[in-house]
Amino acid sequence: MREEMLKSILSDLNGSSADIEASAVISTDGLTIASLLAANMDEDRVGAMAAAMLSLGDRTAAELARGELEQVMIKGDGGYVLLIHAGHDAVLTVIARKEAKLGLVFLDAKRAAQGIAELL
């Protein structure tokens, strides 16, 4: 029930732009809560990378006096990985193509993260 509601938020998010390839809700310790990934993407791998980035992002923000971590963005020449806190216990991961309009993707992702936080 709750998983379906989470999936429906992810499905809305993935549908909001053709440049969003995949999205997933991951617990802060790296376990998948819900995901809508492309067939060639491994759920465990996405979870593990997200959890590692999150933990290092947390530490970096703290060490460099940037306060509590809210978002991480990784840009490669082939696209983006975004991590956005969805409440305290989970993080929304969004994987987007390089053509994505980042401002728009962040806006939609932040809205989705809010919806997810309310469900968890």
Added chain:
Amino acid sequence: MREEMLKSILSDLNGSSADIEASAVISTDGLTIASLLAANMDEDRVGAMAAAMLSLGDRTAAELARGELEQVMIKGDGGYVLLIHAGHDAVLTVIARKEAKLGLVFLDAKRAAQGIAELL
């Protein structure tokens, strides 16, 4: 000589916006090449965190098929840390206040990173 030219690029960058608090050029293995940091910021700490983020960002971009790493952004509720590749061997780290206009900071930082890459 080269260090002074690097410092002058950092000084121009820090001066381009009141919201840029500090910047540094760091080798991909985490050693400081040049830096213009606030008095309360430790050079070694900035270098170490930047190198760790860079290495994990590289791996994340590769594992999730996002190509070669170009940028990492960490947003805390107190501000931003940006990492931007400056050529193959170095990375420009920019530490900015939460009020910063991110698009403008990225634009100035990318220009600075280009100048740095030409010097190294």
